[in-house]
Amino acid sequence: MSKLHLKKIIKKSFTLRQKILNIVIENGGHLATSFSCLDIVVSLYYGGVLKFRYYNPKWSLRDRFILSKGHAETLLYSVLDDLKYFPKSWLSNHYRSGKYILGGHTDSKIPGVEFTAGALGHGLNLACGTALALKRRKNTSRVFVLMSDGECTEGTVWEAAIFASKHKLNNLIAIVDHNKMSATDFTKNFTNINYLEKKFSSFGWKSQVIDGHDIPSLIKIFKKAKKNISNKPIIFIVNTVKGKGLKFIENDPTRHTKGLDEAEKEKAKKLLKII
Amino acid sequence: MKKKINSKIFQRDAFIDTLYQYAKKDKKIILISNDQGAIALDNYKKKLPDQFINAGISEQNIVGIAAGMQKEGFNCFIYSIASFIINRTIEQIKIDLCNSKIPVKIFGVGCGYSYAVDGPTHHATEDIGLLNLMPGLEIYSPSDSTIVKNIVSYSVKSRKPSYVRMDRELCEPIYTNKKINLLNGFTELKKGKDCCIIATGKIVSKALSVTKKLSKYKNIGVIDLFKLKPLNPNLLKKLKNYKTIFTLEEHNEVGGIGSILSNHIIENNLNTKLLKIALKENTLLGYGSRDLLQKKNNIDEESIIKIIRKNK
Incomplete structure (x- = not known):
């Protein structure tokens, strides 16, 4: 990948941050969590990792991207909008504006969304079923699933973890957005999801801890994962910063749902160079 | 097949x-x-x-x-x-x-x-x-x-x-020599006058046996309701034919076919009286043989007969 291309992708990450901020200011939405995994999603969609056709969202040879953390809806919808999955008017008719085409969590009725999400602990199980079906159909597409770290306290995640290794789902690539926070607090204050990489590797997965904001490296790692020659499913525990890009909300556990007040809106716009 | x-x-x-x-x-x-x-x-x-x-x-x-x-x-x-x-x-x-x-x-x-x-x-x-x-x-x-x-x-x-x-147990054969119209969702196994039992599941056979035992006393119809959702609107027409309906099921009386049908009766302003023969909340969460549990809930044959005689 040329340096110029990489530069464009990094710029895309910045313009999407601006776009998300604008949407959240206008309509509300989950800002901090969207910023946390934005570089991951940008790497997948713009870095040539995922095979997809915006004009044919159900193309059978597409790689399946399952957003399990459905509360990053503003992020996914912004990306799908940018990639022309649906008409431009949809995004401006976002959920709180009263037209309810796009809602507060991702829904499978939207082109480009594989499964409805919002209740956590569903995506990895659905991804396992999808991966198993693709393998049996000898379809070489890959299944990516993006989860939150707080989500890993759901028992279903571990039911799926057992299933995936037993069924040798080496076409499955799970990504945990490890921002060390859940909805109300730092995860370390109420649960033990430390060393997720060790937990998953003991369940028979190939696991690796990586940086979630280094786009060139994310692209390289994800592309390599698609060529998985082992018989194990892969999981990346991706270290991220919740709220990344807006210093004053970064790593603040109260910011999962809390919106920006008027002064903060102006401050945020300035930081993201929105004139 | x-x-x-x-x-x-x-x-x-x-x-x-x-x-x-x-x-x-x-x-x-x-x-x-x-x-x-x-x-x-x-x-x-x-x-x-x-x-x-x-x-x-x-x-x-x-x-x-x-x-x-x-x-x-x-x-x-x-x-x-x-x-x-x-x-x-x-x-x-x-x-x-x-x-x-x-x-x-x-x-x-x-x-x-x-x-x-x-x-x-x-x-x-x-x-x-x-x-x-x-x-x-x-x-x-x-x-x-x-x-x-x-x-x-x-x-x-x-x-x-x-x-x-x-059901986990063997069920009395009901449709061995009978046509099933699956899309209809129910079968009127026996036409009755004024009074009918609408049952679901294995207990349908009990409804048939009860009506036999009561035949001298009363002509009671039996409907096997096997598709509960969506409910065939034609079932309403059948309900209209009867003054009294007994619903019979091995399910909590809340949310079962008795509940479903009583909603329909109210929504459609029918004059039909409906009586639920089903499991009561205070008897749930127990252990025992099936016969014993059914007796406790008055859904054994003897109790059903008593209920019907009392509420003709």
């Missing part, structure tokens, strides 16, 4: 044997279970190992796996003890199946008090009520094994998610 299913077989075996007949010709049919057994399953597993998945005791996972595979072109049938696969997976059924309109079929065994002495963990006495709340889900409650076979044949082609509540 050429193979004749013996009506004196368990509903679960009728389900798996019939599914096997389709599955051997269609590689896309997959049977997924949570480590659940059945006589017919041994044959299915042996002959079609690639079309069977024992996903272990992980019901929520199973619904997710089935939804994922179904979306990618497979036709998934889940087989489990009813109580486990329903009570544990309401969210998966609502979101992964109903919201996304993914037509996975769930066959649960052990409805009502089928697992009597195994106790409340195994009793499925609230499944109809819970699932009646799920948009777009079809619910079947077969009274014998022949009807199970028909439901399987329909389910193989159906594009709707569904739940079939099967």
Whole structure:
């Protein structure tokens, strides 16, 4: 990948941050969590990792991207909008504006969304079923699933973890957005999801801890994962910063749902160079 | 389907044997279970190992796996003890199946008090009520094994998610020499005058026997209601013919067919009187033989007769 291309992708990450901020200011939405995994999603969609056709969202040879953390809806919808999955008017008719085409969590009725999400602990199980079906159909597409770290306290995640290794789902690539926070607090204050990489590797997965904001490296790692020659499913525990890009909300556990007040809106716009 | 299913077989075996007949010709049919057994399953597993998945005791996972595979072109049938696969997976059924309109079929065994002495963990006495709340889900409650076979044949082609509540015990054959109109959703097994029992599941045979015993005293009709959701609106026309309806079911009186039909009666301003013969809240969560549990709830033959005589 040329340096110029990489530069464009990094710029895309910045313009999407601006776009998300604008949407959240206008309509509300989950800002901090969207910023946390934005570089991951940008790497997948713009870095040539995922095979997809915006004009044919159900193309059978597409790689399946399952957003399990459905509360990053503003992020996914912004990306799908940018990639022309649906008409431009949809995004401006976002959920709180009263037209309810796009809602507060991702829904499978939207082109480009594989499964409805919002209740956590569903995506990895659905991804396992999808991966198993693709393998049996000898379809070489890959299944990516993006989860939150707080989500890993759901028992279903571990039911799926057992299933995936037993069924040798080496076409499955799970990504945990490890921002060390859940909805109300730092995860370390109420649960033990430390060393997720060790937990998953003991369940028979190939696991690796990586940086979630280094786009060139994310692209390289994800592309390599698609060529998985082992018989194990892969999981990346991706270290991220919740709220990344807006210093004053970064790593603040109260910011999962809390919106920006008027002064903060102006401050945020300035930081993201929105004139 | 050429193979004749013996009506004196368990509903679960009728389900798996019939599914096997389709599955051997269609590689896309997959049977997924949570480590659940059945006589017919041994044959299915042996002959079609690639079309069977024992996903272990992980019901929520199973619904997710089935939804994922179904979306990618497979036709998934889940087989489990009813109580486990329903009570544990309401969210998966609502979101992964109903919201996304993914037509996975769930066959649960052990409805009502089928697992009597195994106790409340195994009793499925609230499944109809819970699932009646799920948009777009079809619910079947077969009274014998022949009807199970028909439901399987329909389910193989159906594009709707569904739940079939099967009994664990042998059911008296009802449809051996009788035509089944599955789409109709109910069969008027016996025409009556003024009074009718609408029953669902294995207990339909008890309704028939009760009406026989009361025949000198009263001409009571019997309707087998086997498709509970969506309900055929034509059933209303039948209700109109009767002054008194007794609903009979091995299910909590809240949310069961008594509840469903009484709603319809109110919504449609019918003059029909409805009396629920069903399980009462204060008797649930207990242990005992099925006979004992039925007696406790006044759904044994003697009690049913008493109730009907009292409320003619």
